[in-house]
Amino acid sequence: MLSSFQLEALLAVCDAGSFERAAAALHISPSAVSQRIASLERTVGLVLVHRSKPVMATPTGQVLLGLARRTVTLQQEALASLGRSSTDAPVVAIAVNTDSFASWFDPVIAAVGELGGIRLDIRLADEQRSLELLTRGEVMAAVSTDSRAAPGCEVVALGRLRYLPVISPTLASRHTAPGDGSLDYLGRIPVVRYDAGDDLDTQLLASLGVSSEAPAHHVPSSQGYLTAVASGLGWGTLFEDDYRRLSDTGAGVLLHPTAYVEATLYWHRWKQRVAVLDTVTDVVRATAARRLRPLRHERESARAPRP
Numbered sequence: 001m002l003s004s005f006q007l008e009a010l011l012a013v014c015d016a017g018s019f020e021r022a023a024a025a026l027h028i029s030p031s032a033v034s035q036r037i038a039s040l041e042r043t044v045g046l047v048l049v050h051r052s053k054p055v056m057a058t059p060t061g062q063v064l065l066g067l068a069r070r071t072v073t074l075q076q077e078a079l080a081s082l083g084r085s086s087t088d089a090p091v092v093a094i095a096v097n098t099d100s101f102a103s104w105f106d107p108v109i110a111a112v113g114e115l116g117g118i119r120l121d122i123r124l125a126d127e128q129r130s131l132e133l134l135t136r137g138e139v140m141a142a143v144s145t146d147s148r149a150a151p152g153c154e155v156v157a158l159g160r161l162r163y164l165p166v167i168s169p170t171l172a173s174r175h176t177a178p179g180d181g182s183l184d185y186l187g188r189i190p191v192v193r194y195d196a197g198d199d200l201d202t203q204l205l206a207s208l209g210v211s212s213e214a215p216a217h218h219v220p221s222s223q224g225y226l227t228a229v230a231s232g233l234g235w236g237t238l239f240e241d242d243y244r245r246l247s248d249t250g251a252g253v254l255l256h257p258t259a260y261v262e263a264t265l266y267w268h269r270w271k272q273r274v275a276v277l278d279t280v281t282d283v284v285r286a287t288a289a290r291r292l293r294p295l296r297h298e299r300e301s302a303r304a305p306r307p
Contacts, residue, residue, distance in 0.1 A: 008034035017054030066137020095130035158290025165255035167235035
């Protein structure tokens, strides 16, 4: 049988990235943490962590990491129900894509803070990696644009995040539309992208029948991206709230009056009922209902779990 103390040590080491920080979190010595990990490895007959900096779980360790997170969380919940809660609040680890974190997720953090009794561990990750973290047991839930449920998880659609093409008035004045009504000139205006994987501008232009030939600037910072668009470095795809802020100050106008790109966001979580995860799920869904656009079609919410 696997010891809960061993699993707790595995989780602490992988989350902290070192035996020393794990020991501090567990209020035991680093040698005791090392002994528990070594004992667990002898039990399963396999190496579970790479003794590197930071310490990382091996593929086998990742399998046990999900079990460890569930075990520790359920233990904390059981102790709380008996009135014997530990001194540490339970941790809810979630992966959030960068755009969600930058555009609508702040109220989730604020609401969890007001409730108290929960420690959030937020991991920023792109859509693919967020589900990998969930599958590996490193997080308990994730926001993603992928509608496919990860193994052992359920998924529910949250709503739609809309992006608008925004350009500074100064840059717009340098690129005027030709008299024939063609939109091809839009594809030659410099554009700002978050990173090399950002193709929202290409999607938006494609929806107008325009292919992009323009030079692209890469600005991998939410605030830096907004500054780059407002200063005229290039046009960009902004959240609606960001567009309104630039528009109100005269720093941004629409590149095209009706064009936009949307992404449907989904909440993936463990199927296993855990009270603290249920609480965070309720907060996320309520916030999304207020801050995101509603779903377009019934098929977008077809994967929603039964109440």
